[in-house]
Amino acid sequence: MNTRTGRQSEGRIAGSVPTPARALAMLLVLGLAACAGRKGDQQAAAPSGDAASAPAAAGGVDPGLVVATLGGQPIPYKAFERYLADNSGEESTEGEQQDAIKSRLLDQFLEEQLLLRAAGRFKVAVSETEVDGYLKEIGVSEGEAEAAGGEGKEAFRDKVRQGLIVQKVKDEGVLSKVQVTPGEIEDALKKQPDMAHPARQVVLRQIMVDDKSLADRLRASLATDPSRFEALARENSIAPDRGQARMYSEEDLPVELREPLLNLQTGQVSQVLEHAQSYLVFQLVRKVEQKDADLDEVKRRIRMQIFQTKSEQALDRFVADLRKETEIRVNRTILPFNYVGDYAR
Missing domain, CATH: 3.10.50.40 (Chitinase A; domain 3)
Incomplete structure (x- = not known):
């Protein structure tokens, strides 16, 4: 599940054919994107501290099995392996192109971990009821959840929970603060008069x-x-x-x-x-006879366009701030590819 709009397709490997489990993971990503900006109906008590809100992190992890550290907190390589399996397919590229693709995916994974760590700051958590409701909303049955991954239903539910937490952090930290004014809509309409016709x-x-x-x-x-x-x-x-x-x-x-x-x-x-x-x-x-467009509908579409653009910009700034305040170290020695991403040292 990606932290930025548009990054998922960039990270996918050309020519891949989704397995049933990956197809279900893609459905979850799309469903979470559709839920952007929506508040959960029920919320459990928020965990305290960054460590409690970063499910991928684990205490006492063998340093040789750590893919990266965020503020000194270890992130197990196995967590990145699962992320890589969910967001890529059969390898049809080699060499530098494959290195670049996997490096981008690792960067996205680490950004998602940064957002999970920020959950404590915004007092964000996700209850079992919310996970159940979300799976029902996107039409995932108990059997499909059981078969969605090799690690069983609970691991799958945990993945869903983390995705919902990330979305809530975006809502609280970014989307709830994005405003589109009537003046911005009018200015956009003047610049795009054809939208009214x-x-x-x-x-x-x-x-x-x-x-x-x-x-x-x-x-x-x-x-x-x-x-x-x-x-x-x-x-x-x-x-x-x-x-x-x-x-x-x-x-x-x-x-x-x-x-x-x-x-x-x-x-x-x-x-x-x-x-x-x-x-x-x-x-x-x-x-075909032309009819004047509904002005309210035109303004609604313009508002959504502006909101989307401003949200992406605000999210980029938010993640950039998280990166600045967190020391991020990638353990390149454990990676089966040449890491050329944002955190290469």
Whole structure:
């Protein structure tokens, strides 16, 4: 479970195929992301001190089995192994690229540990009832939880609990303080006036061929009798739709084709257009009537965009502050890859 929006996909190894357990772990990540900013219904007494709020840490750990220390507190290598298994797949890259991917994952893991340590500061904890409620909400049954990992149901529930704690720390330490003012929304609307207007939509038929001379002959025939468009498309087009009418939004159309197609009149046939090494002829079936966008809905979308951007920036600053106040040492000798991450010394 990652600490930053967008970092999960960056860390995944290309070409991996999720196992059932990893697929369930991915579902948990998505579910936690959807819960951002929401408070838990029930909360147990908060643990006191950083050590109590960092489940991955363990006292008396053999120094040779420690992946890193945070403020002198050991983090077992086994905890990182589990994190790596949940967030990567079959290795399809080698060398420096693989080192970079695993280094990023270790950095993300350590940032998550920093957030777990901050739970005591914000008096954050997660009860068994909350874990049960969350698993029910995302549709994970007892049997699926039992089979989700090789270490059993309790280890899986502990992983869920840690993810919920991390989200609560984000809520308390960052998201609850992010504000979007009406002025910011109005400024954004002025800079993006198109958001207040729905994209133009048209219904088109197309003929696609890979021979310019054939395209020219078809266009000449249609200039005489546009009603034959669908029949000629069925006979000649290599496009899967075979001349069937389809609706397109303006943003669906390649930029260079937008004006020629959006300016057609109903029933009109376009000139031969070239795109992606193919030759295209279109016919406009109809234009979809535009209605003014709901201004409240537009402002809601803008507010969410601004909130997302400000939240990511605030979270980056929050994690950076945690890093500054915590001495972080990575035990590179235990790692089966060349660590090139943020904490390399």
